[in-house]
Amino acid sequence: MSAYLIRNAALLGEEPTDLLLVDGIITTVAAGGSLEAPGAEVIDAVGLVALPGLVDPHTHLREPGREDAETVETGTRAAAKGGYTAVAAMANSLPVADTAGVVEQVWGLGRESGWVDVHPVGAVTVGLEGKALAELGAMAESRAQVRMFSDDGHCVSDPVLMRRALEYVKAYDGVVAQHAQEPRLTEGAQMNEGIVSAELGLPGWPAVAEEAIIARDVLLTEHVGSRLHVCHVSTAGSVEILRWAKARGVNVTAEVTPHHLLLTDELVREYDPVYKVNPPLRTAADVEALRAAVADGTIDCIGTDHAPHPTEAKECEWAAAAMGMTGLETALPVVQHALVETGLITWADVARIMSATPATIARMEGQGRPLAEGEPANLTLVDPAATTIVNPDTHATKGRNSPYRGMSLPGAVRHVFFQGKQTVRAGELVHSSTAAKAEA
Amino acid sequence: MRHLLDTVHLSREDAIRILDVAETMSDVSGREVKKLPALRGRTVVNLFFEDSTRTRISFEAAAKRLSADVINFSAKGSSVSKGESLKDTAQTLQAIGADAVVIRHPASGAAQRLARTDWIDAAIVNAGDGTHAHPTQALLDALTLRRELAARAGVEPTGRGLDGARVVIVGDVLHSRVARSDVWLMHTLGARVTLVAPPTLLPVGIETWPCDVEYDLDNALATGPDAVMMLRVQAERMHGAFFPSVAEYSRRWGLNEARLGLLTPEAIIMHPGPMNRGLEISAAAADSPRSRVLAQVANGVAVRMAVLYLVLSGAPSTEGA
Structure with a gap:
């Protein structure tokens, strides 16, 4: 038997509460300081906020194929350290996760690591090439039980193929997660198209390239009666289209990354490729619109788009650099900074946008559940009063490409429980659920 | 002036100073013996990732008229085409002892990367980077x-x-x-x-x-x-x-x-x-x-002499970055 008694945690930032976790289940929830449990390990959680284990609908674990950048083991360690208990692993591995075999491999690696639930995302098209549908049914019916399909990194730009994918996933209660980027409008694009790109002489990435695809896709989704998820929304115009679509009753959800809630294209002025990302950092007005969209529910959830790269992929000139930033270990602090401390949302909202809603979108069973008796013991305790100077060299991910290096961010993940076992204690990795000894 | 990377960050004072020094240099180019000893013993590397004979020979003439040693490094293709990375090239030039690197590169911001990283200590002169700047x-x-x-x-x-x-x-x-x-x-x-x-x-x-x-x-x-x-x-x-x-x-x-x-x-x-x-x-x-x-071409040599002289003579001023 494993048992933990969490004492005096502020449940979703509210009243001090005791939680008893026994054998992977939250067995008792009671007023703070009222529970005794002989034999249980006691966690003093005074001043800590209890959240359901975080769920990332958008992670790049790089395995198989790019183990130099990240592995399932290192990526899920990073996830656990960041307060996560489940991640959706994007399909752009080598080979691409476009068959039952590859998604089962990733799923199996996740089970072996045991730091978080790993839910492989299946590719929509064979090889992410946008030409022919991958075997979505085989992936759905595999042991990985894939429900989210995405060509992330590439846009399913062919409107007929996108229509067919949306129709086909209805048979499996699936969702197509679209990387909205019109390819012709973004050939050679390097950064957001606007005042900064004009001055820097970097080929521009217009907002319309994202917005045009989202507009098309919400109409297609309405037409065929399917379910669409929009990855990493980055512009104010996209928010307007999503607001319109939701008002019409279109079954669409959307995510935003932490970095698009905080950083702007002004950072590109020094040409440091750590700020090179797809979609690109946009303007301050876009950041404001995205924050407001999370607050009013137009944007449903936070996806990290955690994209680790080896050092040499960023130690070069801007045009040659890879796109992407790490994010798993900084997501919660950035959300606290950008949304909670600005008064836009509460901790209960954080639980919704970083756990309950993404779990529902990706159909992850046992994740994103309320912190209530009888529910799975997946939870995170965060100290909102802590302050951390971000140092990527101490991160569990292999990637050192964090755009927050040197920044002071609020909040720190203290303890994480995954399936009732403590994966993180006092901010450090301990054991995974499969009891592989943490080396970190 | 430590580097010359673009003109957005060049002050009026520094710009006029460069032009005034260029007027002096221009006189040298009109002499029978077109040479000053100002940069004797200093090494200037022309690091060209793009073909540009005109710009390269202009910089070469400028450096030579100031008695600098000139190394022409034609590095066509960059890390994009799986060649040596910009960082490795820069560190190689550092090891060789380059005092100034004149860089022409197809990627916008390449000169700024050399100036802002710890890859190389030399003065960086931007000789054209992508569609960004050609100061x-x-x-x-x-x-x-x-x-x-x-x-x-x-x-x-x-x-x-x-x-x-x-x-x-x-x-x-x-x-x-x-x-x-x-x-x-x-x-x-x-x-x-x-x-x-x-x-x-x-x-x-x-x-x-x-x-x-x-x-x-x-x-x-x-x-x-x-x-x-x-x-x-x-x-x-x-x-x-x-x-x-x-x-x-x-x-x-x-x-x-x-x-x-x-x-x-x-x-x-x-x-x-x-x-x-x-x-x-x-x-x-x-x-x-x-x-x-043709006057532009002739003036190009004078201006480049002035820039090389100013970045290598260590005269204090605001950074023309």
Whole structure:
């Protein structure tokens, strides 16, 4: 038997509460300081906020194929350290996760690591090439039980193929997660198209390239009666289209990354490729619109788009650099900074946008559940009063490409429980659920 | 001045200083023995990731006239094409003992990367990076125009800016590092710049630039500019739907004979070269007495001597970054 008694945690930032976790289940929830449990390990959680284990609908674990950048083991360690208990692993591995075999491999690696639930995302098209549908049914019916399909990194730009994918996933209660980027409008694009790109002489990435695809896709989704998820929304115009679509009753959800809630294209002025990302950092007005969209529910959830790269992929000139930033270990602090401390949302909202809603979108069973008796013991305790100077060299991910290096961010993940076992204690990795000894 | 990376961050004081030193250097180029001992024992590397014979020989002549040792490093292709990375190349030059690196690179920001990282300690001179900046070209343009204005006013050019001058720059602004550097430098020096181009060849976001924008070349010429600079139209633009045809571009934005007649008697014609005769500039314009194309080339050597001298002589000043 494993048992933990969490004492005096502020449940979703509210009243001090005791939680008893026994054998992977939250067995008792009671007023703070009222529970005794002989034999249980006691966690003093005074001043800590209890959240359901975080769920990332958008992670790049790089395995198989790019183990130099990240592995399932290192990526899920990073996830656990960041307060996560489940991640959706994007399909752009080598080979691409476009068959039952590859998604089962990733799923199996996740089970072996045991730091978080790993839910492989299946590719929509064979090889992410946008030409022919991958075997979505085989992936759905595999042991990985894939429900989210995405060509992330590439846009399913062919409107007929996108229509067919949306129709086909209805048979499996699936969702197509679209990387909205019109390819012709973004050939050679390097950064957001606007005042900064004009001055820097970097080929521009217009907002319309994202917005045009989202507009098309919400109409297609309405037409065929399917379910669409929009990855990493980055512009104010996209928010307007999503607001319109939701008002019409279109079954669409959307995510935003932490970095698009905080950083702007002004950072590109020094040409440091750590700020090179797809979609690109946009303007301050876009950041404001995205924050407001999370607050009013137009944007449903936070996806990290955690994209680790080896050092040499960023130690070069801007045009040659890879796109992407790490994010798993900084997501919660950035959300606290950008949304909670600005008064836009509460901790209960954080639980919704970083756990309950993404779990529902990706159909992850046992994740994103309320912190209530009888529910799975997946939870995170965060100290909102802590302050951390971000140092990527101490991160569990292999990637050192964090755009927050040197920044002071609020909040720190203290303890994480995954399936009732403590994966993180006092901010450090301990054991995974499969009891592989943490080396970190 | 530690580096010269662009003209956006170049102060008026520093710009005029470069131009004034260039005037002195220009005198050297007029002598029988075209050589000063100023940079004896210093090593200047011309690191060219793009073919540009004109710019390279101009920098080479400049460095040699100052008695520097010159190494030409032609590194065609970059880390993009799986060659050596920019970082490794920079560290190699550091190990060789380069005092100044003149870099031409197809990627915007490459010069800034060398200056901002710890890869190399040498002074960095940007000789053109992607579609971003080409500061020595802008400085030689300013030197050419300043001399013209001073001669017209019967004064010495030294110590002066370009105050009150009106400059029209015509062509592919979107892809032009020359236009970007000219706009900011000439604005800093007090000139009023008007950019003229088809709307497809102007960047989104140009509204914040310190210049005017005009689509109609005849309207721009009718305002009586002191100088008209024609930008080269690159061959690859002709296939990108930026304009319908070469003939239409030439009719609407080319400096043809009819348009020559619209210029005031003192107006000069400039072109950064190489010219597409018959496209953006007619033979009549290129060969007219108004043309300062060859003066620009000569002034280029003087300006580059001045820049190399200033970045290597360690004279304190604000950083022209």
